[in-house]
Amino acid sequence: MRKTNLILSVILIAVCGLFYLMISQLPSEASLYPLFVTTLFLILSLILLFKTYFNKEDGEETTFKGIELKQLLFVIVTCGLYVILINITGYVLATILYVLITLIGLRVDKRNSIFISIGFCLFVYVVFKVLLNVPLPKGIII
Amino acid sequence: MSDMLYGLLNALTLVNLFAALGSVFVGIVVGALPGLSAAMGVALLIPITFGMPADTALIALAGVYCGAMYGGSISAILLHTPGTSSAAATAIDGYQLTLQGKAGKALATATIASFVGGFLSTIALYTISPLLANLALKFGPTEYFWLSIFGLTIIAGVSSGSMLKGLISGALGLVISTIGMDPMLGIPRFTFGQNFLLEGLPFTATLIGLFSMSQVLVLAEKKIKDMDKIKELKDKIYLNWKETKRILPTCLRSTVIGTVIGILPGAGGTIASFVGYNEAKRFSKSDIEFGKGNIEGVAGAEAANNAVTGGSLIPTLTLGIPGNSVTAILLGGLVIQGLRPGPDLFTIHGKTTYTFFAGFAIVNIFMLILGLFGVRFFAKVSTIKDSILIPIIFSLSVIGSYAINNRMSDVWIMFIFGIIGYFVKKVDLNPAAIVLALILGPIGETGLRRTLIMNKGDLKSLFSSTISWVLIILSVLSLLSPIFMAKFEKKKDETLA
Numbered sequence: 001m002r003k004t005n006l007i008l009s010v011i012l013i014a015v016c017g018l019f020y021l022m023i024s025q026l027p028s029e030a031s032l033y034p035l036f037v038t039t040l041f042l043i044l045s046l047i048l049l050f051k052t053y054f055n056k057e058d059g060e061e062t063t064f065k066g067i068e069l070k071q072l073l074f075v076i077v078t079c080g081l082y083v084i085l086i087n088i089t090g091y092v093l094a095t096i097l098y099v100l101i102t103l104i105g106l107r108v109d110k111r112n113s114i115f116i117s118i119g120f121c122l123f124v125y126v127v128f129k130v131l132l133n134v135p136l137p138k139g140i141i142i
Numbered sequence: 143m144s145d146m147l148y149g150l151l152n153a154l155t156l157v158n159l160f161a162a163l164g165s166v167f168v169g170i171v172v173g174a175l176p177g178l179s180a181a182m183g184v185a186l187l188i189p190i191t192f193g194m195p196a197d198t199a200l201i202a203l204a205g206v207y208c209g210a211m212y213g214g215s216i217s218a219i220l221l222h223t224p225g226t227s228s229a230a231a232t233a234i235d236g237y238q239l240t241l242q243g244k245a246g247k248a249l250a251t252a253t254i255a256s257f258v259g260g261f262l263s264t265i266a267l268y269t270i271s272p273l274l275a276n277l278a279l280k281f282g283p284t285e286y287f288w289l290s291i292f293g294l295t296i297i298a299g300v301s302s303g304s305m306l307k308g309l310i311s312g313a314l315g316l317v318i319s320t321i322g323m324d325p326m327l328g329i330p331r332f333t334f335g336q337n338f339l340l341e342g343l344p345f346t347a348t349l350i351g352l353f354s355m356s357q358v359l360v361l362a363e364k365k366i367k368d369m370d371k372i373k374e375l376k377d378k379i380y381l382n383w384k385e386t387k388r389i390l391p392t393c394l395r396s397t398v399i400g401t402v403i404g405i406l407p408g409a410g411g412t413i414a415s416f417v418g419y420n421e422a423k424r425f426s427k428s429d430i431e432f433g434k435g436n437i438e439g440v441a442g443a444e445a446a447n448n449a450v451t452g453g454s455l456i457p458t459l460t461l462g463i464p465g466n467s468v469t470a471i472l473l474g475g476l477v478i479q480g481l482r483p484g485p486d487l488f489t490i491h492g493k494t495t496y497t498f499f500a501g502f503a504i505v506n507i508f509m510l511i512l513g514l515f516g517v518r519f520f521a522k523v524s525t526i527k528d529s530i531l532i533p534i535i536f537s538l539s540v541i542g543s544y545a546i547n548n549r550m551s552d553v554w555i556m557f558i559f560g561i562i563g564y565f566v567k568k569v570d571l572n573p574a575a576i577v578l579a580l581i582l583g584p585i586g587e588t589g590l591r592r593t594l595i596m597n598k599g600d601l602k603s604l605f606s607s608t609i610s611w612v613l614i615i616l617s618v619l620s621l622l623s624p625i626f627m628a629k630f631e632k633k634k635d636e637t638l639a
Contacts, residue, residue: 001570008569012310019317022332030329033587034320041313048306063568067363075362076561079355079536083553086540099533106366106529120534128541134190137544137553 002052004063009049016042071106078102090139096121145488146268149496153504158198162501165202166508169209170516173216174524176223177361177531180210181467181574185353186538188475189346189545196479197494201501203475207468208260208451208505209512211411215252215444216517217524220245225524228411228447231419235432235439242435246377251389251437252444253513254381258393259445260506263401263452267499270405271488274460278484283592284604288613290586293463294579295620296407304570305621311572315579316586318343325588326595338551345474345580347543347552348559352573353471354539355560360567361528379517381437389441392422396445403446404453407620410466411447418446452502459483459495462585467574473581478546 019038023031082098099117104110128134152158165187172183183206191199214226219236232252239248281289294312321332322342333339381389396418403414422442423432432439454469462483464470473483481487487495512520543556566573590604597603604610 004569008571012314015314015317019332026331027327027329030324030327030331033591034317034331037313037316037320037583041310041317044306044310044313048310051306068365069363071366072359072363075359075532075536078533079358079560080557082536083540083550083557086553087550091541095537099537102533103529106532108527108529116530117533120537124537124541128190132190133193134541134545135548136541137550 001063002055005048005052009045009052012045013042013049016045074105075102078105086137086139088139089141091136092121092125093141094139095124145492145496148493149498150500152197152493152497153201153500158201158497158501159504161194161198161202162205162505163508163512165205166209166505166512167516169206169211170213170216170509170512170520171209171523172206173210173213173225173229174520175213175526175531176217176221176225176524177357177528178225178535179353179357180207180226181353181471182357182535183210184468184471184475185346185349186535186542188349188471188478189542191475192346192478192546196481196491197497197501199475199479200494200498201505203472204451204455204498204502205505205508207472208448208502208509210468211448211451212253212256212260212444212509212513213520214447215256215440216249216520219248219252219440220521221524226411228415228450229443230412231415231443232440232447234419234443235434235436238433238435239437239440244377244435246379247381247385247437248435248440249517250379250381250514251385251440253379253510253517254386255389255393255396255441255444256448256513257506257510258390259397259400259448260451260509261503262394262397263404263449264499264503264506265452266401266405267452267455267502271456271460274456275485275488278461280609281484282607283589283596284607285589285609285613287586287589287593287604288610288617289461289463290582290589292613292617292620293407293461293582294575295617296463296465296623307570308572308575311566311575312579314571315576316583318576319580319583320587325584326591336551338547338549342584343580344543344547344549344552344555346478346546347556348580349471349474349577350539350542351556351559351561352563352566352577353467354535354542355556356563356567356573358532358536358539359560359564361532364528366527366529379514385437389437392425392438392441393445395421395425396442397449400446400449401453404450404465405456407457407463407465410454411450414450415443415447419443448506455502459487462582464578467577470574470578470581474577477581 016038023034023038078098078101082094085094096117099120100113103113103116129136169183172178173180184203187203187206191202210226211228214224214229215232217223217225218229218233219240222233222237224230224233236248239245321339323330323340330340399418399421400414419439419442422438423429426438428436454465458464458469458473460483462473464473476483481491539556540553543552563573593603
């Protein structure tokens with residue numbers, strides 16, 4: 001956990017820096033409260049940094065141990081592409097495609113994948129759009 | 143009184159009954175699936191209930207909360223994998239019973255105990271909340287400032303491990319909550335030139351990202367395994383009169399324990415179920431059987447964690463300080479419906495609130511019925527593979543984050559906070575504290591700045607009232623609470639060992 005905490009506190013302090021930069025561009029009467037909370041955040045992050053730095057004995061590094069990185073990245077990328085695709089084709093088409101690709105990518109067998117992706121879409125359309133009147137994202141085409 | 147009666151009748155309308163039934167069903171499924179959490183379910187439901195009348199929406203949210211709290215016991219008993227962390231104590235004796243071929247007895251016990259706990263905790267909702275809400279009448283801007291500080295210290299105190307990280311999470315949430323227009327001056331802050339950020343981060347989208355999409359990524363990082371086969375459910379889901387009489391005292395005791403722990407900010411279902419289990423063991427005549435498959439153990443844990451649901455809604459509704467992540471999200475749902483926690487809920491919005499309370503009781507009745515008759519179905523559902531859950535949950539997250547404002551930009555916010563939420567979980571920060579700070583931040587900021595404007599910037603005015611001091615003392619106490627919590631944790635470990 002030590003390495004994770006060190007990296008974490010550095011990132012948090014960098015976030016503080018970013019916010020300080022933006023605060024400096026605000027008129028002074030509007031900057032007081034953000035300045036107050038950002039400073040509070042900075043102080044706590046600094047405490048974490050020092051606490052971790054001076055506490056040498058701190059267990060094994062397990063945070064990202066044994067994760068399936070390829071699979072995780074695959075899921076993140078397909079999710080991102082899915083959102084982009086929705087903008088173009090609208091929710092229904094994009095969803096059938098996305099669910100299908102993700103399922104096959106995660107090694108669900110093909111027949112089940114087709115069945116699930118179409119079934120899920122149908123379910124969403126009927127339950128959300130028709131029964132509950134929840135709007136589904138629209139794209140350029142549909 | 144008339145509001146109460148109106149609420150009872152209103153909760154019995156077809157729409158509300160349907161909302162209760164449907165949401166309990168969804169809740170049990172969410173709870174039974176070990177990969178999904180109650181917080182996730184409630185977060186996804188908020189946008190769906192957005193278009194409904196406030197009372198129906200609240201009943202639906204409560205339905206998911208109660209259902210999930212109970213559903214966790216199904217996989218705990220059958221698979222020895224608690225569907226939710228609060229069902230961990232249930233697994234101790236529940237799974238032993240399954241191994242002995244008495245899974246039906248264990249499930250029936252869990253169902254009846256959950257019902258007793260949840261149903262009776264409604265009494266606390268009816269009686270204690272109006273009293274506590276009246277207290278909030280005496281609150282001015284200064285008190286609201288301190289109240290939000292108190293709320294933040296609570297959630298920081300219970301955070302997953304390190305108190306410091308809980309506080310950091312809270313502070314991070316506070317910083318993020320300043321995104322958007324300055325509430326007093328109307329000057330845009332940290333909007334990165336994006337117009338849609340002027341009104342602040344879209345709350346629901348942020349929430350769904352932090353709790354639902356992040357969960358998708360947590361599932362995706364693990365090697366996907368086939369779920370264990372459910373042990374055949376041979377015996378009936380049924381308790382005879384003698385067994386019912388045997389678990390009843392335990393149920394009642396655990397209900398009191400769970401309700402009180404639920405009201406206490408910071409402690410939640412997990413602690414309640416372990417305390418309930420321990421007390422059941424201490425009072426039982428057959429305490430040697432504990433750990434080897436005693437239905438009293440199952441009852442002790444399950445009645446307690448379901449009693450937490452009613453108890454935990456009390457500080458959430460009356461003071462706006464939720465004690466756990468689910469009630470923090472529920473509070474968000476309340477605010478989105480245009481309801482502010484506090485005395486107004488029992489006067490101006492009395493009809494809505496009492497409909498909700500009655501609906502809460504009805505939710506528990508449906509939970510009993512679905513549990514006793516549908517448990518085989520839920521048991522099957524609990525073995526759905528993670529590979530199927532991943533795309534489905536993300537797709538639902540997209541609908542949820544889009545539904546409120548009908549903007550794709552909100553979907554991107556969900557996506558970004560999903561990734562942030564994943565790392566937040568990985569490094570042991572506390573997503574519930576971030577969400578709570580997002581809700582309490584603006585309340586605290588407005589309170590602080592009003593106080594300072596009214597008193598021409600005099601900081602001493604923050605410390606002038608008795609209530610302020612009480613809240614300050616409570617905040618300090620809650621910062622010290624990890625010391626008390628450590629004792630509970632020790633007890634819990636002893637139980638598990």
